[in-house]
Amino acid sequence: MNEFDLIAKLTKSLPTNSSVIATAGDDCAVLDSGQPGRYLLFKTDAVVEGIHFESGADPASVGHKALARCLSDIAAMAGRPIAALVTIALPKTFDVDYVQKIYHGMDALARRYNVAIVGGETTTNPERMLISISLLGDVASDKCAMRSGAKAGDALFVTGDLGGSIAEKHLQFEPRINEAHWLMENFSLHAMIDLSDGLAGDLRHILSASKVGAEIRAASIPVSRAAKLHAKLKPNGKTPLIAALSDGEDFELLFALPSKDAVELLDRWKQQFPQTRLTCIGKITATPGLKIRDQHGVRELNIHGYAHFS
C-alpha cells in the first residue's frame, strides 16, 4: 500500500464541520472562520533525517527546506502566510549548535515572507531528527486558487525548470509566494498546484479534481540542467525528460488559465520576474487522461510521480 492509497483509506470519512471549505484533497485545507472576505489556509509538512535530508546536511538548509515546503503549499493557493509552529523531534543526545542553525535557516526564510514563528515543541525521537511544521495563512475568499477549476481549452503553465532537484535545489528552493500572488492579482487562474511529487503526478491531481484531461508537449517541458547533467553521468538511468516529468521536490507552480490570456501572461511575466522561466507546456482537454505529444505523435503518459512507501 503506498502513501496515496493509505491516505485515501484513512481520510474516507473524516469528521468535518461548517468551517470547512476544502480539505485534505487540496494543497492546503481551506477554512471559513467567519471573517468576511477571507479564508484561512492550514497546512502541515514534515521532513525526516535520512528521508528528506541526509544526516549532517547543512543545518540552515534543512531548516529552510522544512519551512519552504509549507510556504510552497500556501503559494499554490495564492495565499499569504501568517504564522508557523515548529515541532522538532531529537535523539536523546543532540548538537545544540546544529539545532540552532536549523532555526537560523528557518528564521531567515520566515522573515523574508513576514511569517511569525509562534511556538511549537521539542520532543524525543531516539534514532533520527524529524521536523514537522504547521503553517497558518489566509487568502481573499474570491482569489483562492484550488486544484479543481481547470477547464477544457485552458493553457497549462509551469514556473522554473524541472527535474534533478535532489542534487541541490530541494534544500535551497525559494517558495513561489510572490509569483503566485502576482498571478492571482493580475490573471484569472482556474487551477494551481505546487510540484512536490513530480509534474506527471501533480498534474493528475489537477485533472482529477477538475474532471478534465490534458495534453502536454514533450519539447516544451523545461528540463533543468541538473536533470540533464544527471543523465550524462548515469547514462543508463532515466532520460532528462523522464526526470523532469517524474522527479519530486521541484516546488514550482503548475497552473491553468484561459488560453486567450497566455500571450499577455508571458509578456508581463518577463517584465515582472526576468530571472524565472515561465513555460506553456500544453493544454487542458475535455477528454480525461494525460497525453503527451512528441515527434512520434500523441500517446498516454504512464509515468507517475513520487510516492512514499511504494
Place this chain on the structure above:
Amino acid sequence: MNEFDLIAKLTKSLPTNSSVIATAGDDCAVLDSGQPGRYLLFKTDAVVEGIHFESGADPASVGHKALARCLSDIAAMAGRPIAALVTIALPKTFDVDYVQKIYHGMDALARRYNVAIVGGETTTNPERMLISISLLGDVASDKCAMRSGAKAGDALFVTGDLGGSIAEKHLQFEPRINEAHWLMENFSLHAMIDLSDGLAGDLRHILSASKVGAEIRAASIPVSRAAKLHAKLKPNGKTPLIAALSDGEDFELLFALPSKDAVELLDRWKQQFPQTRLTCIGKITATPGLKIRDQHGVRELNIHGYAHFS
C-alpha cells in the same frame, strides 16, 4: 540541557509580525487575523511510540491521546477548537488496521467537540511511529485565558484528581473543553493552564508569567487513587502527594480567580459537573516563589515538573 533550556535558547528571537498576540510562552499561540472580537488559537503537539505510548498500546487510545493533548491546550485558553491536521510518521512496514484504529480513536474525540480533521500527511520514520497534530481554534478576544493574569489574593483551583496518570488516565483523559468554556462564561478567570508537566511545574509557569507567588496547602491537593495505589505497590518510591505535585500528563485545569468568587464557584460547579471534583488548593501571593503549607508549617516547594531530556 533540558527541554525548557533548549526551547528558551531557540525561541529567544523568533520572527514575529503584527498578528501575534501571544506566542510560545502560553498554552497556545494567540493570533489576531483581523476578525473583530475573535482571536485565533494555534497549537501543535506530538506523541512518539516508546516515549508517550508503548508499542502495541490500544491504537484507538493512542489516537485519542494525540488529539486530546492539543484539545487540552485549547481548553486552557477557554477556546473553541475548529480544525486539526494530522501528521503520522510510520515505519516502512506497518499494520494498516492499527493505523486505521488510531484514526478511529481520534475521529470519535473530534466529533465530540465538533473538530474537523482537514488533512495532514503520512511520512516515513523507520524505527517508530510518531503522530504530530496541529490544531486551530478560536476564542472571544476578551475571554482568552492567559497564564499571565493571576493577582495576589486570587484563589487557586484545580479540576479532577492528580498524579499516577501513567497507569491509565494518560491514554483516556477527556480534555476539559466544556468545563473551561463554562468557567469563562460564568466567572472572571485571571489565569489558566492545563497540567501537562505536573502541578508544581505548571503552577510555576503561571507564577512567572504573572510575576506573583503562591502558597498551596498539602492537605488540599486532590491526590488520585492511581497515585495512592502506586505508592502502596512501590513503597520506596515517591509518596502520593509528591506524585500529585510532580507527575506529568494529568491534563486537568489549574486556574486563578478572585477569592470572593470561590464559594459561588464551588456551589455552581457541583450542579454543573457533578462527576468532576473541583478543589481550591491555595492562593496567589504577592511574594514570588512557590510555598507549601503542611502540618509542619510553610516551606519552599522544591519539586519540579517533568522535563524531556533531563
